[in-house]
Amino acid sequence: xxxxxxxxxxxxxxxxxxxxxxxxxxxxxxxxxxxxxxxxxxxxxxxxxxxxxxxxxxxxxxxxxxxxxxxxxxxxxxxxxxxxxxxxxxxxxxxxxxxxxxxxxxxxxxxxxxxxxxxxxxxxxxxxxxxxxxxxxxxxxxxxxxxxxxxxxxxxxxxxxxxxx
Amino acid sequence: xxxxxxxxxxxxxxxxxxxxxxxxxxxxxxxxxxxxxxxxxxxxxxxxxxxxxxxxxxxxxxxxxxxxxxxxxxxxxxxxxxxxxxxxxxxxxxxxxxxxxxxxxxxxxxxxxxxxxxxxxxxxxxxxxxxxxxxxxxxxxxxxxxxxxxxxxxxxxxxxxxxxxxxxxxxxxxxxxxxxxxxxxxxxxxxxxxxxxxxxxxxxxxxxxxxxxxxxxxxxxxxxxxxxxxxxxxxxxxxxxxxxxxxxxxxxxxxxxx
Numbered sequence: 001x002x003x004x005x006x007x008x009x010x011x012x013x014x015x016x017x018x019x020x021x022x023x024x025x026x027x028x029x030x031x032x033x034x035x036x037x038x039x040x041x042x043x044x045x046x047x048x049x050x051x052x053x054x055x056x057x058x059x060x061x062x063x064x065x066x067x068x069x070x071x072x073x074x075x076x077x078x079x080x081x082x083x084x085x086x087x088x089x090x091x092x093x094x095x096x097x098x099x100x101x102x103x104x105x106x107x108x109x110x111x112x113x114x115x116x117x118x119x120x121x122x123x124x125x126x127x128x129x130x131x132x133x134x135x136x137x138x139x140x141x142x143x144x145x146x147x148x149x150x151x152x153x154x155x156x157x158x159x160x161x162x163x164x165x
Numbered sequence: 166x167x168x169x170x171x172x173x174x175x176x177x178x179x180x181x182x183x184x185x186x187x188x189x190x191x192x193x194x195x196x197x198x199x200x201x202x203x204x205x206x207x208x209x210x211x212x213x214x215x216x217x218x219x220x221x222x223x224x225x226x227x228x229x230x231x232x233x234x235x236x237x238x239x240x241x242x243x244x245x246x247x248x249x250x251x252x253x254x255x256x257x258x259x260x261x262x263x264x265x266x267x268x269x270x271x272x273x274x275x276x277x278x279x280x281x282x283x284x285x286x287x288x289x290x291x292x293x294x295x296x297x298x299x300x301x302x303x304x305x306x307x308x309x310x311x312x313x314x315x316x317x318x319x320x321x322x323x324x325x326x327x328x329x330x331x332x333x334x335x336x337x338x339x340x341x342x343x344x345x346x347x348x349x350x351x352x353x354x355x356x357x358x359x360x361x362x363x364x365x366x367x368x369x370x371x372x373x374x375x376x377x378x379x380x381x382x383x384x385x386x387x388x389x390x391x392x393x394x395x396x397x398x399x400x401x402x403x404x405x406x407x408x409x410x411x412x413x414x415x416x417x418x419x420x421x422x423x
Contacts, residue, residue, distance in 0.1 A: 009231050010231055014220065014225060017225065018217050018220040018221055022217055035229050042231055099212065099215075103213055104216060122209070128175070146174065147170060147171045157209075
């Protein structure tokens with residue numbers, strides 16, 4: 001059973017890393033969060049109820065790892081580092097990269113709560129119900145927080161023309 | 166009837182029940198402002214998603230692995246690779262709502278390898294560019310002859326199928342995108358148009374014609390693909406005229422003003 005849990009967690013790593021990257025753009029910090037979360041999850045594997053969503057459980061552990069351990073190490077003004085933000089650029093052209101960097105920068109300027117809800121719903125694509133469970137808040141709170149977060153993000157982006165990727 | 170921005174947002178995110186979704190759709194038809202608001206929510210979602218999707222294709226640092234060895238994907242006895250089922254957890258009750266997120270759980274390159282193995286393309290296409298699929302931003306997208314056929318070919322004017330691709334039905338999906346089913350040899354799949362790309366949420370190998378099993382004329386499409394169509398379709402499939410019109414719009418959804 002624990003072998004299969006490890007296996008399933010391994011399969012979630014790309015998503016966990018992506019969520020962590022929406023919290024902090026430092027790749028190393030983001031990976032630290034994920035590593036701590038994986039260690040915690042394995043240490044408390046008995047707390048996971050088989051049959052429930054492993055992804056929601058893991059996202060919750062990542063969120064808590066970020067809040068407890070890593071966030072304090074990261075100074076807010078260091079959240080966005082353009083050189084590093086450009087690193088995971090693949091084969092796409094300059095316009096898409098520019099847009100990506102604008103979005104990453106805008107994300108870094110959001111409040112923590114807003115960044116998390118955007119990271120779960122827009123970046124990962126979790127349904128509202130699961131996102132509310134990860135954040136341990138009621139659905140109504142989730143919905144209004146998400147609406148405000150989107151508004152804030154849109155505002156931060158609105159001084160730049162939208163560009164299609 | 167006035168709809169709050171939260172309702173429009175929930176609609177854009179695919180979170181409304183059919184009844185309330187229908188009410189929003191009516192309001193969108195009646196009021197271009199409402200349609201624009203929905204479109205803004207969708208565009209922001211797509212942009213934010215795209216900004217981070219590249220992370221899925223990065224190699225995962227070994228220090229993060231709970232144990233050595235990567236995840237294996239699941240193929241069922243009929244050799245159907247449910248790309249959306251490749252997502253991590255075994256017991257996942259709810260299906261994700263947007264086809265373009267079905268790939269979220271897995272580096273697409275890993276899935277591509279599994280796919281190539283399961284469907285026997287590995288030997289056929291040692292050259293990556295000749296493969297019908299590529300991974301892009303964490304999603305599987307059509308490329309080469311398949312992408313060309315999806316973009317150009319209409320279902321009713323197929324003489325000799327170009328590049329061996331046969332097109333099936335075209336339709337508008339619930340998320341606003343336009344999707345088309347296709348056959349590539351015995352492999353069937355569904356492709357949905359997002360921006361400049363055909364994303365492929367499901368691919369499956371057709372079953373061999375079995376002893377007594379009847380099949381409808383022309384229905385060589387694997388059951389997994391037919392199911393995927395049923396899950397997504399909004400309204401009816403396009404007739405020839407609607408398909409042509411969709412092609413002329415560059416396969417962008419009706420309400421997608423991007």
